[in-house]
Amino acid sequence: MFGCNRKQHGTEHAFLSWNARAKEGVRLVGRRSTLKAGIAGIAGLSLPALLAAQDQAVAAGKPIARQKSVILLWMTGGPSHIDTWDVKPDAPPEIRGPFGTIATKLPGGRLCEFLPKQAAMMDRLTIIRSVDCRKSNHEPNMVMQTANREAEPRINPEASHYPALASIVARHESKPDLALPPYVVLNMQSRSHVAFAGDLGKRYEPFVAKNVSELLAAHAALDGDRIQSRQNLLKQFDRLRAGLDQDGSMQSLDHYSRQAVEMVTGPRAREAFDLSREPKETLDRYGEHNWARQALLARRLVEAGVSFVTIDLSNHGASGTWDTHGDNIPPYGGIWNGLRPLLPVFDHVLTTLVGDLAERNLLDDVLVIAMGEFGRTPQIGTQGSTDGRNHWPFVMSLTMAGGGLRHGQVIGATERDGGQIKERPVTPSDLAATIFHHFGIPADVQYTDYRGRPRYVLEEKGQALRELL
Numbered sequence: 001m002f003g004c005n006r007k008q009h010g011t012e013h014a015f016l017s018w019n020a021r022a023k024e025g026v027r028l029v030g031r032r033s034t035l036k037a038g039i040a041g042i043a044g045l046s047l048p049a050l051l052a053a054q055d056q057a058v059a060a061g062k063p064i065a066r067q068k069s070v071i072l073l074w075m076t077g078g079p080s081h082i083d084t085w086d087v088k089p090d091a092p093p094e095i096r097g098p099f100g101t102i103a104t105k106l107p108g109g110r111l112c113e114f115l116p117k118q119a120a121m122m123d124r125l126t127i128i129r130s131v132d133c134r135k136s137n138h139e140p141n142m143v144m145q146t147a148n149r150e151a152e153p154r155i156n157p158e159a160s161h162y163p164a165l166a167s168i169v170a171r172h173e174s175k176p177d178l179a180l181p182p183y184v185v186l187n188m189q190s191r192s193h194v195a196f197a198g199d200l201g202k203r204y205e206p207f208v209a210k211n212v213s214e215l216l217a218a219h220a221a222l223d224g225d226r227i228q229s230r231q232n233l234l235k236q237f238d239r240l241r242a243g244l245d246q247d248g249s250m251q252s253l254d255h256y257s258r259q260a261v262e263m264v265t266g267p268r269a270r271e272a273f274d275l276s277r278e279p280k281e282t283l284d285r286y287g288e289h290n291w292a293r294q295a296l297l298a299r300r301l302v303e304a305g306v307s308f309v310t311i312d313l314s315n316h317g318a319s320g321t322w323d324t325h326g327d328n329i330p331p332y333g334g335i336w337n338g339l340r341p342l343l344p345v346f347d348h349v350l351t352t353l354v355g356d357l358a359e360r361n362l363l364d365d366v367l368v369i370a371m372g373e374f375g376r377t378p379q380i381g382t383q384g385s386t387d388g389r390n391h392w393p394f395v396m397s398l399t400m401a402g403g404g405l406r407h408g409q410v411i412g413a414t415e416r417d418g419g420q421i422k423e424r425p426v427t428p429s430d431l432a433a434t435i436f437h438h439f440g441i442p443a444d445v446q447y448t449d450y451r452g453r454p455r456y457v458l459e460e461k462g463q464a465l466r467e468l469l
Helices: 006-012 030-042 047-059 116-120 165-172 212-221 230-244 255-265 267-273 280-286 290-304 335-339 342-359 428-439
Strands: 069-074 101-103 110-112 125-131 183-186 207-209 308-312 366-371 396-402 409-411 421-423 446-448 454-456
Touching (some): 069 165, 101 116, 165 183, 183 290, 280 290, 280 342, 342 396
Parallel strands (some): 069 366, 125 409
Antiparallel strands (some): 101 110, 366 396
């Protein structure tokens, strides 16, 4: 019942016919393309209106809430829950897989043997083992990032209209001194890995930075001979914006528009993106792996005021390394050779980030979430592989930390084989409601769709997880 043959998978999965070495998705190559990708995010972030509204709030003497943020470690490809956070040591080998298990800081708790740092930090983490991820797919990865099961473009032509949760946060978050875009995506390997603003409009799209060096190169270019004055810079941004504006409507740059441009070109933004400002001991603590540097950058961004940072944890050219279909099904790795080398890296990245936030007294204000699109099949060796697991949208696991929530617990459980939810189902809307609770956004928040109709963001009527509150 758990298997799916390769032919069936090929009709449903965008990776199968792709060349493993082919470059995919949005590629930020060179100065101009980096700037264009960034402008795609600020092509109308509504920052002028937001900044004006914030000035009005300050003038009226209204209190400004303490900055809240989310860092989403997006495990692109769909991590195997059985081989990470929902281990089944007493199940048959074809279910439990090749990994051993280790005890955690929680009595009776066990994790995969390759997650020792998380096991030692379980008092600061919450694992949810009963996430109902039905209808979630990837390429594009939208259901879990929008909290709407209909946001699946493979089966619903209207799916692209659903806004990302991060875009909803960008719309609702306000700060008295906004120096950076509210929604930033790091390390994006393909546009299809991230949900965008949908019917909220381009003003709430993310600022996309594929990698640190390209972004810093673009920022450094702003001081070069090609840009002689701020007026010339504004004209260049205006031309790029016009090219990216599908409606062709551009408003004149007023005071707040200029302030919005300054957010991504000014010294505060450049400082936030500049890892060379970190002490050597901090750089050494995170290490040189690309994911670790992205996590450090995310910490700097939320520290500087960014509300939502998504890190695309992709690794190889045609698929995320979490997409473990089998070593003998190119270009995918299997559980042993594909997933095993990845887990220590992820273990280090997550725990280093959480520990660093805690030491800086930021952990209560920053909610860290690590998850992917779905789980993997209970039975190993699907699709004719020797050691792979296929997609499994019936249940998945995730972990979170921070946000001022009650951690040190495991929520939910699956059946003995890990194939179905046994207790405490958690829906995408429940996760979204928990994120909204963190920001003080009402769970019944609405937006206006492209037909001019009001719609609930959480159409499934989710509730913030009571165990965490």
